[in-house]
Amino acid sequence: AQKITQTQPGMFVQEKEAVTLDCTYDTSDPSYGLFWYKQPSSGEMIFLIYQGSYDQQNATEGRYSLNFQKARKSANLVISASQLGDSAMYFCAMSPRGGYQKVTFGTGTKLQVIP
Amino acid sequence: SQTIHQWPATLVQPVGSPLSLECTVEGTSNPNLYWYRQAAGRGLQLLFYSVGIGQISSEVPQNLSASRPQDRQFILSSKKLLLSDSGFYLCAWIFRTGIGYGYTFGSGTRLTVV
Numbered sequence: 001a002q003k004i005t006q007t008q009p010g011m012f013v014q015e016k017e018a019v020t021l022d023c024t025y026d027t028s029d030p031s032y033g034l035f036w037y038k039q040p041s042s043g044e045m046i047f048l049i050y051q052g053s054y055d056q057q058n059a060t061e062g063r064y065s066l067n068f069q070k071a072r073k074s075a076n077l078v079i080s081a082s083q084l085g086d087s088a089m090y091f092c093a094m095s096p097r098g099g100y101q102k103v104t105f106g107t108g109t110k111l112q113v114i115p
Numbered sequence: 116s117q118t119i120h121q122w123p124a125t126l127v128q129p130v131g132s133p134l135s136l137e138c139t140v141e142g143t144s145n146p147n148l149y150w151y152r153q154a155a156g157r158g159l160q161l162l163f164y165s166v167g168i169g170q171i172s173s174e175v176p177q178n179l180s181a182s183r184p185q186d187r188q189f190i191l192s193s194k195k196l197l198l199s200d201s202g203f204y205l206c207a208w209i210f211r212t213g214i215g216y217g218y219t220f221g222s223g224t225r226l227t228v229v
């Protein structure tokens with residue numbers, strides 16, 4: 001069974017500063033994928049970044065980077081230079097190899113960017 | 116380009132009434148499709164997924180059912196809605212990125228059962 005834990009229900013960050021959203025996971029699968037999604041108040045789920053368990057380098061997408069520490073089973077999302085539009089719910093998720101079956105989501109972290 | 120359409124955006128239905136939510140995908144063939152539900156202020160729960168026409172896997176026992184009548188069409192249904200069926204329903208499909216896979220979600224349907 002897979003489990004995703006996001007221990008920060010809510011966070012505040014000053015505009016233009018960096019913020020780290022925590023995510024730890026547990027799985028018995030030898031290979032898996034890790035995702036982060038952003039959900040603004042409109043409800044849509046926006047795919048941000050993906051990390052494969054065998055990827056040697058941390059994934060980056062613009063201002064988003066995934067700090068992947070396999071031994072610690074953590075996949076934290078780092079947002080650099082926060083913007084007001086970054087205020088949203090953020091979900092960490094994981095899937096077994098291939099992603100064809102169940103994707104497990106965390107409970108989310110609500111990020112609020114303060115001007 | 117690939118797009119995913121989901122409708123309606125909002126729906127208010129009385130208890131005991133039927134439900135039909137539709138999801139269609141464009142620009143891809145034989146996609147893996149998923150239905151998720153999000154209760155207010157909570158994470159996402161996978162309800163059903165489908166790897167092809169007529170192939171449905173159910174994740175949780177419930178008042179809902181799903182069907183895949185066509186390759187790019189995925190339908191979520193209920194014969195009689197319960198109050199507990201209220202929530203935000205999202206359809207999703209999987210796509211291949213350069214280094215792995217990602218999920219694209221539809222815009223969602225906010226269902227309120229009254």
